Amino acid sequence: MFEIARHEFQHQFRDGRLTIASLAFFALLVSAIVSGWVQHAEAQRQHHAFTSEARAQWLTQGERHPHHAAHFGNYVVKPELSLALFEPGLRPFVGQTLWLEAHERPAFTNIPSEDDQTLNTGLGVVSGAAAVQMLGSLLALVIGSLAIVGEREKGTLRQALSQGVRPGVWIGGKIAGLASILAVPIVPAAVIAMVGFLLIAPADTRSDVGVRAVLMLSTNGLLILIALIVGLTVSALVRTSRAALLLALGLWISGFILAPRLASTLSSHFAPTPSLAEYNAAVGDVFDAGFDKRGGYMQQFEALRVTTLEEYGVETLDALETGYSGIRMKHLDAWSTEVDDREFARLQEVYGRQQAIRLGVSSISPFVAARSVSQGMAAMDWAHYQDFLTAAERYRREFGYQMNDLLQQRVTGERWEMDGQNADWAKVEPFQYHNPSAFWAIRQQTGFLMVLLLWLAASWAALAFVTRRLRP
Amino acid sequence: MNGRLQQEWRLFLKAPATLPLLIVLTVLSAFAVYNGSHRVVQSDRAVAAALADDIERYATYEKTAADFEAGLITEAELGSVRNAHSTVLFRGAARVLIPVRSELGFLSAAEQRPTPDLQRIGINTRYGNTDPALDNPENRLDGPFDSVFIISWLVPLFVLLLSYDVMARDREHRGSALLAAQAGGLRTIIVQRLLVRFAAVFGIVATILLLGTLYNEPDRLGTALPGLAVLLLGLGLIIGFWICLSAGINARAKNAATAGLVLLTVWVGTSLLAPVAISIILNRTAPPPDRLQGILEMREIQNDLNRRRDAVSQAYYDAQPDNRPVRQGNEYEEYWVRELYPRILAFDAAFAPLAQEREAARVRQSETLRRASVVSPSLAMKLLGDDLSGGTPERRQSFLRSVDDYQRQWRDHFDDKLASMRPLTAADYASAPIYIAPAEDKIDRMRRLVERLAALALAFAVAFAWAWWSLKRVEP
Numbered sequence A: 001m002f003e004i005a006r007h008e009f010q011h012q013f014r015d016g017r018l019t020i021a022s023l024a025f026f027a028l029l030v031s032a033i034v035s036g037w038v039q040h041a042e043a044q045r046q047h048h049a050f051t052s053e054a055r056a057q058w059l060t061q062g063e064r065h066p067h068h069a070a071h072f073g074n075y076v077v078k079p080e081l082s083l084a085l086f087e088p089g090l091r092p093f094v095g096q097t098l099w100l101e102a103h104e105r106p107a108f109t110n111i112p113s114e115d116d117q118t119l120n121t122g123l124g125v126v127s128g129a130a131a132v133q134m135l136g137s138l139l140a141l142v143i144g145s146l147a148i149v150g151e152r153e154k155g156t157l158r159q160a161l162s163q164g165v166r167p168g169v170w171i172g173g174k175i176a177g178l179a180s181i182l183a184v185p186i187v188p189a190a191v192i193a194m195v196g197f198l199l200i201a202p203a204d205t206r207s208d209v210g211v212r213a214v215l216m217l218s219t220n221g222l223l224i225l226i227a228l229i230v231g232l233t234v235s236a237l238v239r240t241s242r243a244a245l246l247l248a249l250g251l252w253i254s255g256f257i258l259a260p261r262l263a264s265t266l267s268s269h270f271a272p273t274p275s276l277a278e279y280n281a282a283v284g285d286v287f288d289a290g291f292d293k294r295g296g297y298m299q300q301f302e303a304l305r306v307t308t309l310e311e312y313g314v315e316t317l318d319a320l321e322t323g324y325s326g327i328r329m330k331h332l333d334a335w336s337t338e339v340d341d342r343e344f345a346r347l348q349e350v351y352g353r354q355q356a357i358r359l360g361v362s363s364i365s366p367f368v369a370a371r372s373v374s375q376g377m378a379a380m381d382w383a384h385y386q387d388f389l390t391a392a393e394r395y396r397r398e399f400g401y402q403m404n405d406l407l408q409q410r411v412t413g414e415r416w417e418m419d420g421q422n423a424d425w426a427k428v429e430p431f432q433y434h435n436p437s438a439f440w441a442i443r444q445q446t447g448f449l450m451v452l453l454l455w456l457a458a459s460w461a462a463l464a465f466v467t468r469r470l471r472p
Numbered sequence B: 001m002n003g004r005l006q007q008e009w010r011l012f013l014k015a016p017a018t019l020p021l022l023i024v025l026t027v028l029s030a031f032a033v034y035n036g037s038h039r040v041v042q043s044d045r046a047v048a049a050a051l052a053d054d055i056e057r058y059a060t061y062e063k064t065a066a067d068f069e070a071g072l073i074t075e076a077e078l079g080s081v082r083n084a085h086s087t088v089l090f091r092g093a094a095r096v097l098i099p100v101r102s103e104l105g106f107l108s109a110a111e112q113r114p115t116p117d118l119q120r121i122g123i124n125t126r127y128g129n130t131d132p133a134l135d136n137p138e139n140r141l142d143g144p145f146d147s148v149f150i151i152s153w154l155v156p157l158f159v160l161l162l163s164y165d166v167m168a169r170d171r172e173h174r175g176s177a178l179l180a181a182q183a184g185g186l187r188t189i190i191v192q193r194l195l196v197r198f199a200a201v202f203g204i205v206a207t208i209l210l211l212g213t214l215y216n217e218p219d220r221l222g223t224a225l226p227g228l229a230v231l232l233l234g235l236g237l238i239i240g241f242w243i244c245l246s247a248g249i250n251a252r253a254k255n256a257a258t259a260g261l262v263l264l265t266v267w268v269g270t271s272l273l274a275p276v277a278i279s280i281i282l283n284r285t286a287p288p289p290d291r292l293q294g295i296l297e298m299r300e301i302q303n304d305l306n307r308r309r310d311a312v313s314q315a316y317y318d319a320q321p322d323n324r325p326v327r328q329g330n331e332y333e334e335y336w337v338r339e340l341y342p343r344i345l346a347f348d349a350a351f352a353p354l355a356q357e358r359e360a361a362r363v364r365q366s367e368t369l370r371r372a373s374v375v376s377p378s379l380a381m382k383l384l385g386d387d388l389s390g391g392t393p394e395r396r397q398s399f400l401r402s403v404d405d406y407q408r409q410w411r412d413h414f415d416d417k418l419a420s421m422r423p424l425t426a427a428d429y430a431s432a433p434i435y436i437a438p439a440e441d442k443i444d445r446m447r448r449l450v451e452r453l454a455a456l457a458l459a460f461a462v463a464f465a466w467a468w469w470s471l472k473r474v475e476p
Helices: A002-014 A016-059 A066-072 A128-154 A156-162 A167-200 A203-237 A241-270 A276-289 A297-312 A324-362 A366-377 A382-410 A422-426 A438-444 A446-468 B003-014 B018-069 B147-163 B168-172 B176-180 B185-216 B221-250 B256-285 B291-307 B309-319 B331-375 B377-388 B393-420 B426-430 B442-472
Strands: A074-077 A097-100 B095-097 B119-121
Touching: A002 A016, A002 A167, A016 A074, A016 A128, A016 A167, A016 A422, A016 B256, A016 B291, A066 A382, A066 B291, A074 A382, A097 A382, A097 B291, A128 A156, A128 A167, A128 A203, A128 A241, A128 A366, A128 B256, A156 A167, A167 A203, A167 A446, A203 A241, A203 A366, A203 A438, A203 A446, A241 A324, A241 A366, A241 B018, A241 B147, A241 B256, A276 A297, A276 A324, A297 A324, A324 A366, A324 A382, A324 A446, A366 A438, A366 A446, A382 A438, A438 A446, B003 B018, B003 B185, B018 B095, B018 B147, B018 B185, B018 B426, B095 B393, B119 B393, B147 B185, B147 B221, B147 B256, B147 B377, B168 B176, B168 B256, B176 B185, B185 B221, B185 B442, B221 B256, B221 B377, B221 B442, B256 B331, B256 B377, B291 B309, B291 B331, B309 B331, B331 B377, B331 B393, B331 B442, B377 B442, B393 B426
Parallel strands: none
Antiparallel strands: A074 A097, B095 B119
């Protein structure tokens, strides 16, 4: 098998077209990595500057009512791992910043693709990962699809099989040889990327980044291997290289161009995300009407008045020695939090259904599965963004409570007007967030990882099946 | 159709891959039109509901105020319609403004588009009001499955699949010498074969786009059909570009696989890599507006105005002495009217130039992108489709300018009553300014479309010249 692989490697490299294609692909990968590296460094610098400036603006906002300060809010930035230089994932369509203000659950608004039209110009081959996934797979499919049929057309397949080599061994050698050819541009690029990941990563995250990087690069390698095996299967099935090329291209178009868009379209049709207006209307209705036999806000407001009077033993709210406005705001926020959590859980179910549809589509396109795993390992998938959103929402509630508490402490009775000072704003701790561990990321991607392994097994079995029936 | 062409047409249809490919192209094109139509219907529904709410709200305000003035209802039944801070200053009472409909909106199924389907405008500033999208960004990652995608990226691939071996296959089977001996020679045969393929692909896609136009814009055919004509001209040019490349390559290629690989490499280069290279270059030469910097600038202005809030209020009332409050409001009213309203005006005065510069940066990037698309027919076609479906920064800029003009009128109309806390009357509501969306500047619009078509025409001309040169030297 080693001899066949070595022969295949030498034979293919004598073909100038493949040498040029490999060199061009290597140059493309290195350019994408270097460009990603430069952009990542620039983005990190900008985000550090933004975070410290936004924090300084919070701290120096001057005298302000605590509730207005809560509406002025805080900006937080999602930290990125160094892997984002290779796999930017969803960043162009989500962004990194969140505005946290009173009453509102945060959602991503400063989306780069809304400002930058260059992010919507093509089919998305902007990063190293996308280049490997789309172009690497195309290359693997094409060379795989021409490998056996080319020998058949030249008559060398008959010679090879007549020498007593078992077809399985011969195909194994072919796979090893062709995989070696594909490794020529990809492995050095992967090594350069790996060095970049580890050099940029802070020392305390380096091991986590290392695990994630290995998994991310392996997943991309696995996708290319699957594409190669599928290409070889096609090649063993058809009689002419024209038909092999047509079939390979058809598979690439359907699996790499149509399937991802189909997944998005099916998700939007069968599990539509509510618009912001619909979501807010649903929250507003429950907020006013209540749920689980609990009355709406006006009923609760009245109950709160009664219980506060009883608790403090006073006749009127104005007689309170504490700020009823603060108590009321705390209650309002607590109630809106409950209502919002309920609606948000429904929204999560919608996202879950969309993910299930995507998983279903990945059964006809390993690209969808591999890309999802790759993004997950780079901490740039929707699961990681959701985790960041959850942490940011927790922080928003905490500082909102602090603002309401300030109001309760500083006024009495039903009074509302008061001003907090810079010293009060400084008591709000800055937001801290760390990306979850690699093992958490793997758990989020288990389904897609399984699909990829199934693809590998299925394509291998298909190749084994056609190999047994291989005729010159 | 002459006999030879008819024969080529029959041979084309008999080829085993032809019908499946044409059926798939038909299904995908129809599905894309359906997706775009669905998006237009959803958008129209949301706009209609928002408009109906808006009209009803202001009709109720006006009627209630009129009933009160006619003595039909008492002050207790009046509610707050005479207090401007409770009605027009209230964020939920913002007017709903709708941009002029684009010629062929159904071409795009994108949920997030440069020009909003509607913009709510009231007394409050529009700049801090960022409505977040709740949709899963994974659905945006690949872009929508719409007609712009079909005509820009998929149609070239189908042309490639249908035409890559028009003559290379015959050379491979050693049949080209026989064909060369026929009347007209190889050149005529290649041209006829490619004309048949052009007709098939163009015919299918154009028919579906025409049906989509008739279905989606039955009342606006006067503007939609010229838009469709421009789109079909672009479609013809991009199909022509790929047909010419096929002709040039088939004039020389010894076997079908090589011809296919060369065409595929050109497709990867012009459709995948060129847009990426353009993106990287444009990020340096025509960068997008810096959103993070914009946020910091906005918050700095907010902080500054907050620190100087008394001075800001004072400056407003000094400049408008007739607007001084005629009565003492309650705690909330005092805040909203005396403090916040002057601050909103001061904020917009300070931030509007920065926001306008951001819009201008988007337009600059769009103009540069348009010129750069000359190296990528797929990108040029996408930009043409985006333009006709209404997705351009220029259209957004034009709409937002008119929105700002309207907001100025709206504020001016209610300014004295709001700031002075004098009661609003039915006449105030009845005479409120009405928004009329202005059409885009026609010359600017034509210039954009011509530039997009020119990029496609240039690509076609180069491919045509090369095909002509190659076909003159075609050999069996």
